Amino acid sequence: MTSPANKLSYSFQRSLMRAFVLAAACWVLSAPVTTVVGSFAAFAGAFAGVLWMDSRHRNHLLFSLRLVIVVLAVTVGVSLTALLSRLLVGNSIIAGSIGAMLAYQSGQLLFWAVLACCIGIVLRLYARRYSWGNVPELLFVTAAFVITLAAHQRGMIDRPYFIGDFALIRGIDPSYVLMGIGVAAVLTLTVLLMLEGGQHRLPYHFSVLAVLCFSLLLYVQLFGMPTPTMTDNLGLTGQGAGGSGSQSENPFRDGDNDANDREAPVAIVLFRDDYEPQGGAYYFRESAYSEFNGTLLWTAESDDLDLDLVENFPSSPVSVTEHVPAQDRRRSVTTTIGLLTPHRSPFGLDAPVRFEPAPNPNSLRFRQTYTVESMVPEFEFPDLIGRTAGSPDWTIAQWERYLEMPDDPRYGEFAEHLVSNIQAEFADDPYAKALAVKAWLDDNGIYSLKNQHAYADDPAASFLFGDVTGYCIHFSYAATYMYRSLGIPARVAVGYSVPAANRAGGSALLIQAIHGHAWPEIYLDGLGWVIVDPAPSRTLVDMSSDPQDSLQQMLGDMLRDDASFQAFLDSQTDSSLPSLRQVALAIFWSALLLLVFAYLIRFWRQFSPLWSTPESLYRTQYRAALDMLSAYGIRRRPGESREAFARRTVNQLPSFGQMTELHLSCTPGYAYSLHTAAGTLATIPEAHWYQLRHQLRQEIKRSQPGWRHLLAAIHPMAWMATH
Known part of the structure; x- marks a missing residue:
């Protein structure tokens, strides 16, 4: 046994x-x-x-x-x-x-x-x-x-x-x-x-799941990979590229101090020219809040403000309309930027002068690629001191908009108090006043992502005249309002600030969501917009990020490769709808996949008796015999019993009649009792089942024409008609 x-x-x-x-x-x-x-x-x-x-x-x-x-x-x-x-x-x-x-x-x-x-x-x-x-x-x-x-x-x-x-x-x-x-x-x-x-129908369930899983892989291969939507504190990412730039009604957000989920890469920057910033961080400006809308500073709707910003991604080379002053104290730095997530507007190093599209070497990895030339500042302290605020070329309307702020006298009173201790020789110097305001925020502010200011009537006032606890947007708005109260044109710039050490001596720089930043800028005559960014000495959250040198280098190498640019252009042709070739390929591979699984199920049903337990052999052997007959078109009619089916074919296939008799003697409900069924199961040798299967195969071979043998051999889904 x-x-x-x-x-x-x-x-x-x-x-x-x-x-x-x-x-x-x-x-x-x-x-x-x-x-x-x-x-x-x-x-x-x-x-x-x-x-x-x-x-x-x-x-x-x-x-x-x-x-x-x-x-x-x-x-x-x-x-x-x-x-x-x-x-x-x-x-x-x-x-x-x-x-x-x-x-x-x-x-x-x-x-x-x-x-x-x-x-x-x-x-x-x-x-x-x-x-x-x-x-x-x-x-x-x-x-x-x-x-x-x-x-x-x-x-x-x-x-x-x-x-x-x-x-x-x-x-x-x-x-x-x-x-x-x-x-x-x-x-x-x-x-x-x-x-x-203890499921005996494992191959069926497994096959269905496999078909679904591989269909998912096929779909992604044809129509692309869905990627998770990511965002940073300032809402820079997560919107479609080339969008209108519309943002939520309140740039102030409250949350918690968990910065772990903000390490996601959002862009890779390739430096075509070597450049090390003097302040220890690369600033990439995307947009700015400069026009007061009656409640807070917002993106400018006036055509004569923020002319150094570009709202839409260029389809052809675009030059910045505003002239960059002090070019003898600046240097040209060209960068190529590959976006890993959607952005509203293109960003570039401080003082960009030209944007142009760049070949996308890998459309699956980079959402958009472009090149930007910037005139980055190399100002020394003597260049900044002694300058007057604003530009003599501005109109009265421009001056008013860059100085407009909430009607709250506390900003001016507090700012005057902070600059009252400046040395007499610098008492009227705009840059010295800005440094005094920055120094106070550095010493007294507390950096925290969690705060209670987001829904105040004036979040900046709630921050500055409250617990002075907030993150970059709070510091930037408070500083900008105080700069403006002192008669210094100022705005809040929004973008990314990446520590220069992250570049690690290479030509690529990885930007992560955690690098999203807002900072105040003041306008000095003859120099343009100058960054005066508060850096609070106390913090409740670690906003540093671990270096990812290997990823930074690999993404940089991928961005340098122009070999697949033509393939990318071809893939973008009428990308909104699948092409006929894609549909045909999808149908072909789906049909091929279904065919393979149909054959696998057929072979499983035919050979499952080899590993069946003795208690289930009566079922698997009879099922294999039915599958064999079904492949030749010999099937039970609707409503026909198993006994009647066996009697109908007994002259042609006597071995099948014997198999049916043995099968019914072991089937619960047909056997006279459980004892009889158990005894029958125990007394039918396994070899006897295989002998009957062999005899049945020989009888079919003698009774059927040759062309039926060929069809039966290649029929993949004959088992579906078995019942």
């Missing part, structure tokens, strides 16, 4: 599949934090732990111990292993005898193998002792993929590094790789669920 062996084989197959799924989850979790050897050890350890646990009987010692004791023992074991792993690395004698690298790899192998093995044992112990024990397994597998891929979902396209680096170096969008991993995760979780539920 083969029943016990087959049952053991089926159980072992389930254990192997479960061990593989849990081991893959351990590998995914370990890959970002250890070496390749450590990840391999995690996979092997979890695999061995699950198999060992599944091989234990219910009366094993582990099943009699309290779970608290088991978890405590596992914790102690892992801790001791961690100490031993550190000893391998930290002991100079061991490192000297076998080599530092081998000692380190040995420590990683030991630690991760033991840790993953313990995880597998504990998870399987829960699953086998409690009815709800499968839930921790599913949560563990799900968490492994979610934790690893969550950073990418928030827009950090290089995370996890071991995937992002692999893809970006080869010019592949990491999103495709991660989507493939997500598909694999869905399918493995499905397998785990099916195994725990």
